[in-house]
Amino acid sequence: MASGRKPARPLVFLGAPGAGKGTQARALAQHRGVPQIATGDMFRDHVARNTPLGQQAKAIVERGELVSDEIVSAMVAERIRQPDRAGGFILDGFPRTRTQAERLDEILAEAGFSSALAINLQVGYDNLIRRICGRRTCSVCGEIYNIFDRPPRVQGRCDRDGGELTARADDREEVVRKRLDTYEQQTKPLVEFYRQRGALLEVDGEQAPEELTRRLIPLVESAVGAGVERRA
Numbered sequence: 001m002a003s004g005r006k007p008a009r010p011l012v013f014l015g016a017p018g019a020g021k022g023t024q025a026r027a028l029a030q031h032r033g034v035p036q037i038a039t040g041d042m043f044r045d046h047v048a049r050n051t052p053l054g055q056q057a058k059a060i061v062e063r064g065e066l067v068s069d070e071i072v073s074a075m076v077a078e079r080i081r082q083p084d085r086a087g088g089f090i091l092d093g094f095p096r097t098r099t100q101a102e103r104l105d106e107i108l109a110e111a112g113f114s115s116a117l118a119i120n121l122q123v124g125y126d127n128l129i130r131r132i133c134g135r136r137t138c139s140v141c142g143e144i145y146n147i148f149d150r151p152p153r154v155q156g157r158c159d160r161d162g163g164e165l166t167a168r169a170d171d172r173e174e175v176v177r178k179r180l181d182t183y184e185q186q187t188k189p190l191v192e193f194y195r196q197r198g199a200l201l202e203v204d205g206e207q208a209p210e211e212l213t214r215r216l217i218p219l220v221e222s223a224v225g226a227g228v229e230r231r232a
């Protein structure tokens, strides 16, 4: 690290699709004044811009499968090396496999960061489905709404900038089932991975998003820097 100051401990959000990782990661990143690194957003951006990576990832993302560990790890490593990461950052949607978690350890060590603290958002199946089906994202600023639980003031428009709200291509029912399956098999074991090293915050993600953010902020602040296992 160029500044010589020990950089803030990176945070990692775990949780099934629809658990609220994006919403909470975004809120926490704003609160801490650090960047949010959302691998799903990065892939959607590549797909929208039709880059070579986007062309490679499009079909995989739309089937609800995982892009290869090598591709996603290289993408994250490149982001982490950028200079504004010295104050820490929040990873949303990475790691998603054991290989990615091990690769993240290496990437963080190489860049001079301490190992990550993971936050696991626990949400039951019915609520996951409700959140995914109701999810709408602002096409301008990326703010996330839910037509059932967090509707915009004007239907179909972002409260902040009036941008059009759109549903994600992979939030269709058959793809959602595949994504939940992928999560169970490949990502859920990471909860144990971080628990075993005492770097896990278990959080009840069923609460309303704003309430959860209010509880999460002090919990994370007191946990960063410590080896912890707590419940919100």
Ligand code: AMP
Pocket (backbone or CB within 6 Å): 017, 039, 040, 041, 043, 060, 061, 062, 064, 065, 066, 067, 068, 069, 072, 092, 093, 094, 095, 096, 100, 170, 179
């Ligand atoms: P998300 O927005 O986090 O739900 O991610 C959307 C899609 O992007 C996933 O279903 C995967 O196809 C792909 N993706 C995002 N993050 C990863 C990752 N860490 N590893 C592999 N694929 C990913």
